Structures are given as C-alpha cells and as structure tokens.
Amino acid sequence: MMLSDTTQLALRNLREAVLRTVLTALGVSIGIASLVGMVSFGVAIQDQVVGSFMRSGLFDTVTVTEPFRAGPRAGGRGRGGANAFRQQVGPSKQAPADARLDDDALKKFAAIDRVEEVFPNIRVPVQATYGDAHEFTAAIGVPMSARGRGVFQSFTAGRFFANESEDACLISQDFASRLTDRKPAQIVGTSLTLAYASQGNSADAAAAMLPGMPPMLPGGLSIQRSEKAFRIAGIVERQGGPDPVAVLFSAVMIPLAKARAMGSYDVLSPQALLRPPSDKPSYSTVTVRVARAQDTEEVEKKIRDMGYTAFSIADVLKNDRRAFILLDLFLGLVGSIALTVASLGIVNTMVMSILERTREIGIMKAIGGSDEDVRRIFLIEAALIGLMGGVFGLILGWAVGRGINYGANYYLRTQGVPATNLFLIPWWLVAGGITFALLVSLVAGSFPAMRASRLDPIQALRHD
Amino acid sequence: MDAAVETQDLAKHYTMGRALVRALDGVTLRVERGEFVGLLGTSGSGKSTLLNLVAGLDRPTAGSVVVFGRNLDGLSRADLSLHRRKMVGMIFQSFNLIPTMTAAENVALAMMFAGVPRGARDRRARELLEQVGLGGRQRHRPKELSGGEQQRVSIARALANDPEILLADEPTGNLDSKTAHEILSLLQALNDGGKRSVVLVTHDASLASRCAQRTITLLDGRIVAEAQS
Numbered sequence: 047m048m049l050s051d052t053t054q055l056a057l058r059n060l061r062e063a064v065l066r067t068v069l070t071a072l073g074v075s076i077g078i079a080s081l082v083g084m085v086s087f088g089v090a091i092q093d094q095v096v097g098s099f100m101r102s103g104l105f106d107t108v109t110v111t112e113p114f115r116a117g118p119r120a121g122g123r124g125r126g127g128a129n130a131f132r133q134q135v136g137p138s139k140q141a142p143a144d145a146r147l148d149d150d151a152l153k154k155f156a157a158i159d160r161v162e163e164v165f166p167n168i169r170v171p172v173q174a175t176y177g178d179a180h181e182f183t184a185a186i187g188v189p190m191s192a193r194g195r196g197v198f199q200s201f202t203a204g205r206f207f208a209n210e211s212e213d214a215c216l217i218s219q220d221f222a223s224r225l226t227d228r229k230p231a232q233i234v235g236t237s238l239t240l241a242y243a244s245q246g247n248s249a250d251a252a253a254a255m256l257p258g259m260p261p262m263l264p265g266g267l268s269i270q271r272s273e274k275a276f277r278i279a280g281i282v283e284r285q286g287g288p289d290p291v292a293v294l295f296s297a298v299m300i301p302l303a304k305a306r307a308m309g310s311y312d313v314l315s316p317q318a319l320l321r322p323p324s325d326k327p328s329y330s331t332v333t334v335r336v337a338r339a340q341d342t343e344e345v346e347k348k349i350r351d352m353g354y355t356a357f358s359i360a361d362v363l364k365n366d367r368r369a370f371i372l373l374d375l376f377l378g379l380v381g382s383i384a385l386t387v388a389s390l391g392i393v394n395t396m397v398m399s400i401l402e403r404t405r406e407i408g409i410m411k412a413i414g415g416s417d418e419d420v421r422r423i424f425l426i427e428a429a430l431i432g433l434m435g436g437v438f439g440l441i442l443g444w445a446v447g448r449g450i451n452y453g454a455n456y457y458l459r460t461q462g463v464p465a466t467n468l469f470l471i472p473w474w475l476v477a478g479g480i481t482f483a484l485l486v487s488l489v490a491g492s493f494p495a496m497r498a499s500r501l502d503p504i505q506a507l508r509h510d
Numbered sequence: 511m512d513a514a515v516e517t518q519d520l521a522k523h524y525t526m527g528r529a530l531v532r533a534l535d536g537v538t539l540r541v542e543r544g545e546f547v548g549l550l551g552t553s554g555s556g557k558s559t560l561l562n563l564v565a566g567l568d569r570p571t572a573g574s575v576v577v578f579g580r581n582l583d584g585l586s587r588a589d590l591s592l593h594r595r596k597m598v599g600m601i602f603q604s605f606n607l608i609p610t611m612t613a614a615e616n617v618a619l620a621m622m623f624a625g626v627p628r629g630a631r632d633r634r635a636r637e638l639l640e641q642v643g644l645g646g647r648q649r650h651r652p653k654e655l656s657g658g659e660q661q662r663v664s665i666a667r668a669l670a671n672d673p674e675i676l677l678a679d680e681p682t683g684n685l686d687s688k689t690a691h692e693i694l695s696l697l698q699a700l701n702d703g704g705k706r707s708v709v710l711v712t713h714d715a716s717l718a719s720r721c722a723q724r725t726i727t728l729l730d731g732r733i734v735a736e737a738q739s
Contacts, residue, residue, distance in 0.1 A: 051622045062610050409606045412567060413620040413667060414595025416588050503567045507606065 428491020
C-alpha cells in the first residue's frame with residue numbers, strides 16, 4: 047500500500063469523527079502550548095541574563111595581565127578562592143622572565159589565530175570639570191574598532207568619535223546626570239575638562255607641581271598636573287569600555303590614542319613606578335578580542351601558555367549556563383505533564399476508534415489488507431492528530447505568552463521597571479515542539495495501532 | 511494440473527464455553543479450475559468455516575488446504591493477506607461494504623491494498639461497477655443503495671484484483687427472490703463457462719442446484735452428499 051493512500055485513508059477516518067479528532071488534537075495543543083510556554087519562558091530568562099552580557103560585547107574578549115608573582119604555585123589546595131582563581135586563570139607554564147605586557151607582547155597576541163585585535167587598556171585617573179561641577183573618575187582609552195560594539199551600540203545622544211585624533215570624549219548617562227541638569231542633547235558638543243597627572247621631564251616639572259607630591263620620584267620620574275578640554279561627542283546609555291574590569295569605574299571614554307598620549311598609563315601600578323625608566327613601557331591589562339565568542343577559550347589557553355594571566359567572562363558564565371540548562375529541563379518537565387495527559391487522550395481516542403471500526407478493520411483484512419497496512423493507517427491517524435495539536439499548540443503557546451507578556455509588562459511599567467520580553471520562541475523551539483508532538487502521538491498511537499493490526503478478521507467481521 | 515481448491519482431512523475445532531465445537535471434522539474435497547461448486551448445509555454445518563479456511567481468513571486445527579497448488583498452512587500472516595488480496599474474491603451475506611465510502615471507493619479500496627496507482631484503480635473501479643450493472647451509482651454510499659445493488663458493489667470489489675476464485679458466503683441470504691436470481695445470474699456470468707472458479711455457500715438446495723455444476727452437502731462438519739447437477 048502506498049504511503050499517500052494510507053495517509054488519505056487516515057485523513058478520511060479523522061474527518062468521519064471530526065469532533066473527537068478536534069478534541070483530542072486540542073488536548074495535544076494544550077500540552078504543547080504549556081511545554082512551549084514553559085521553555086520559552088526559560089529561554090527568555092536566559093536571554094535576559096546571558097544576552098545582556100552578549101550584547102555588552104564582553105564574550106568575545108580575553109583580558110590579559112602580567113603573571114601573578116606570588117611565590118611558588120605548589121600547595122595551593124585548600125588555600126581559599128584566590129589560589130583557585132589563580133590556578134584557573136594563571137599561566138599554564140612557569141612564566142618566562144620576559145612575560146611583560148609591552149608592545150612586543152601585543153604583537154605576539156595579535157599573531158594568534160582567530161584574534162581580531164589587541165589593544166592595551168589605559169585608564170587615566172582624572173578630575174572632570176564641567177561648568178562648576180567636579181568629579182573624580184577615570185578616563186578609559188577606547189579603540190576606534192569599538193564603534194557599534196557593546197555599549198557603543200546605543201547612544202542617548204550624539205555619536206562615536208569621528209576619528210582617533212579628535213579631542214573628543216563620550217560620557218555615560220549616569221555621569222552626565224551627576225554633572226548637570228541639562229538634557230543629553232544639549233550636553234553633546236559642549237566641553238569637558240579633564241585634569242590628570244602625567245609623567246613629565248624634570249625641566250618643566252616645576253611649572254605645575256602636584257600639591258603634596260615630592261618634586262621628584264625615585265628613578266628620576268616626575269609627575270605633573272595637566273589639563274585638557276574634550277568635546278563631548280556622545281552620551282552612552284551605560285558606561286563601559288572594551289575591558290570588563292575597566293567598565294566598572296570609567297565614566298569618561300576617550301580615543302585610545304589620546305589616552306596613550308596622556309602618558310600616565312601606569313601611575314596606578316606600583317610595579318611600573320618602581321621599574322627603571324629605561325625599561326620599555328608596559329601595560330597593566332591588555333584586551334584581546336577574538337573573532338567569535340566560541341574562540342575565547344582556545345585563545346585564552348594559548349595566551350596562558352605564553353606565560354600570562356588571562357581570563358574572560360565566558361569563564362564566569364560557564365557555570366551559569368549549566369544552571370540555565372537545568373532550569374530549562376525543569377520547566378520542560380513541568381510543561382510535559384499536560385502533554386502526558388494529552389497522550390493518554392490519544393490512546394483513548396484511538397482505542398475508541400478501533401472499537402467503533404472493528405468491522406471495518408475486518409473488511410479491510412478480508413479484501414487483502416495486511417496487518418502492516420492496518421497498523422500504518424492507525425499510526426498515521428495518531429501522527430496527524432499530533433501534528434495538528436503541535437501546530438495549534440505552538441500558536442496557542444505563542445498567543446498565551448504574548449498575553450502574559452503584555453500583562454506583566456503593563457505591571458512592570460507601573461512599577462517603573464523597563465518592559466522586557468518574557469517569552470521567546472526561537473526557531474528550534476518551533477521545530478522541537480512539533481517534532482515532540484509528533485513523537486508523543488506516535489508512541490501513544492503505537493499500542494492501539496498494534497491492537498488493531500492484530501485483530502482476528504473473522505471475529506472483527508462478526509462485530510456490529 | 512493443480513485443482514483450484516484441494517482439502518485433505520480438514521478440521522477446525524474451537525471451544526465455546528466448555529464445549530468443544532467441531533465446526534469441520536475431516537473434510538476432503540476438490541474443486542476443479544473453472545468449476546462452479548455449491549456448498550450446501552444448514553446453519554452450523556461448517557460451510558462458512560470451510561469457506562473462511564479457503565479464503566485464508568482462518569487457520570485449520572488439522573489437515574491442509576491447497577489453493578492453486580499453494581498450501582496455506584505454511585504461509586505467514588503477511589503471505590495470507592497477500593493470498594486474500596490476489597487469489598480470492600470474497601462476497602458476504604451482509605455485503606460488508608464500508609459505510610462511509612462510496613461504491614467506487616469501496617471497490618478501489620481493494621486495489622489500494624494492492625498498491626495500484628490512483629488513476630488506474632479509479633478507472634478499473636468504474637469499469638467493474640459498469641460490468642455489474644451499476645454504471646450510474648458510482649458516487650452513492652451503501653446506505654443509498656438497495657440490497658441487490660450493495661451486493662453488486664461487493665461483487666465488483668471481489669473482482670477488483672482479478673482473483674482466480676470467487677468465494678460467496680450466502681450472497682442472496684438478505685435479498686428477495688427476484689434480486690437473488692439476478693445476483694446468481696451475475697455469478698454465473700462471472701464463472702463464464704469455466705474461466706473463473708466459484709464456490710457458493712448456501713442453505714437453499716434448489717438455488718444451488720440451478721446454477722452450480724456440482725453440489726456438496728455438509729452436516730456437522732462432514733461431507734454427507736455430493737451431486738452433479
């Protein structure tokens with residue numbers, strides 16, 4: 047018997063009992079809707095948490111620092127989190143003596159496979175002055191390549207730096223509101239003055255000596271106060287930079303080249319201060335951006351092999367991911383309860399249908415239908431019920447999700463919380479939902495179908 | 511040359527409650543190719559049981575059935591369904607048409623199991639219905655047809671896969687005598703002077719002797735008489 051004919055027979059059988067078919071399919075729909083609803087809720091929650099990290103652009107970066115030099119690494123067991131952390135992110139080999147984060151190291155990182163770019167993280171402690179307002183913060187150097195990435199995807203006002211040589215800065219919305227009452231659009235284009243400490247040569251050091259600082263540091267280093275005006279080019283919604291650590295404290299973002307030129311990149315690092323000035327300058331942290339988030343782990347490992355300390359947000363989120371998989375699994379199981387009940391509905395419907403059609407089965411067998419033909423007819427009937435239920439269930443799940451979403455967001459808005467999407471139905475959930483409905487109904491239909499195929503034709507023909 | 515049907519000491523026993531019923535109790539008979547045989551007997555004589563065994567709907571307790579040289583005893587369930595599909599055409603007292611299908615669909619169903627493509631089977635169903643005199647009744651459902659018409663549909667269906675032998679179980683039992691005559695003439699025409707074997711089960715001796723070449727009478731599962739007509 048051809049499959050198209052079997053399907054056609056199954057379809058006509060379903061049509062003959064429209065009400066029963068529709069009710070059974072409705073049962074499956076409710077099962078699928080609850081399953082899809084639950085999982086899509088889990089997916090949305092995960093998207094809220096992981097997605098915000100993803101959008102921040104932190105997933106494709108590795109932060110590199112010079113190796114910790116805290117004595118021998120042996121015996122780290124049971125000595126607390128710091129050591130565990132060190133072993134996790136620290137160099138995999140004994141660090142070579144020259145494992146310094148200087149420009150040569152940057153070139154080496156850039157040569158690693160699948161690395162998009164490498165740049166130092168330069169944070170300059172500054173005193174920002176805007177009109178009468180002063181605030182101490184840090185200015186962070188942002189490479190031009192960060193345009194359109196991470197926090198630079200959404201501007202409250204203005205835009206990214208036009209070019210690297212521009213004396214322009216970006217500020218965070220929070221910072222802006224602390225400085226002034228003006229509207230963001232009015233702030234853009236105005237000037238922000240940054241005062242910072244820089245290494246100077248001893249000749250003009252006397253000009254602007256920092257109060258309370260000795261005129262000359264050991265090693266012939268002098269520190270001077272400099273001031274520079276920056277045009278505010280834009281206001282970003284959240285403060286940030288390319289490096290996860292620097293993000294936290296840097297309200298002002300300036301082009302990387304400008305930060306470099308400020309010449310004070312290492313005042314935060316006592317190590318650097320104590321180094322003889324003849325040494326080449328080195329950076330405290332370097333950001334390595336990889337092509338795809340999946341590559342971070344491998345690149346991280348290679349950098350560790352070179353003797354540096356490297357870590358990425360992906361390390362931190364690895365544990366979160368497992369938690370989300372468990373959450374999805376749990377929600378899926380809860381959602382499956384309704385589907386289990388629905389599958390019993392299918393069994394019931396099929397058994398009833400076989401009882402009603404016993405004589406028909408007998409006739410089919412008498413005129414040459416095989417056990418297999420009969421089995422397939424019933425199996426396909428069950429599958430069709432599942433398919434209908436699956437498709438309708440997805441629509442139902444989506445509709446209910448939208449409804450709850452609307453209600454919940456209405457509530458969130460009244461509470462002053464920004465609206466979010468609480469239900470997400472990705473394509474894999476659509477395909478998975480329908481496949482699952484199909485599978486469940488096939489399993490549920492297999493027992494009745496087997497029973498139908500095993501009917502004794504003579505008994506069946508006597509049946510009324 | 512093999513006979514159409516050959517049985518050897520055929521027995522079928524079953525239990526009903528605690529009693530053992532010997533529906534067939536050692537039947538040996540032979541139906542030649544192209545022969546029209548009438549099986550006579552009162553109800554419970556075992557004639558329907560014999561027919562079901564020849565059709566491959568049931569399996570004997572003992573003895574053998576050979577249809578066109580093929581012993582049904584060794585056949586699997588799937589091969590038995592193939593036997594029913596290809597070798598025999600069954601006609602029942604109660605017609606056994608599928609009520610939700612039209613006349614043409616009922617006839618086509620038999621060909622569906624044989625894997626005949628849609629166009630071919632629809633054409634053949636139409637031809638067969640015309641052949642049994644139901645040219646204008648193709649789209650009618652069984653309920654909309656008279657008893658005689660339903661039996662004609664059933665005969666057309668039995669012919670669908672061009673079987674070697676027709677097995678008719680009291681085909682006129684539910685029909686008035688005029689219609690019964692028409693159906694019997696149709697069966698005779700299908701026997702066509704020896705082209706296709708026919709076994710007709712009936713309790714009406716005069717009916718059997720009129721159209722069958724030979725009658726076999728059963729009583730309590732045994733052959734008690736044979737007569738050439």
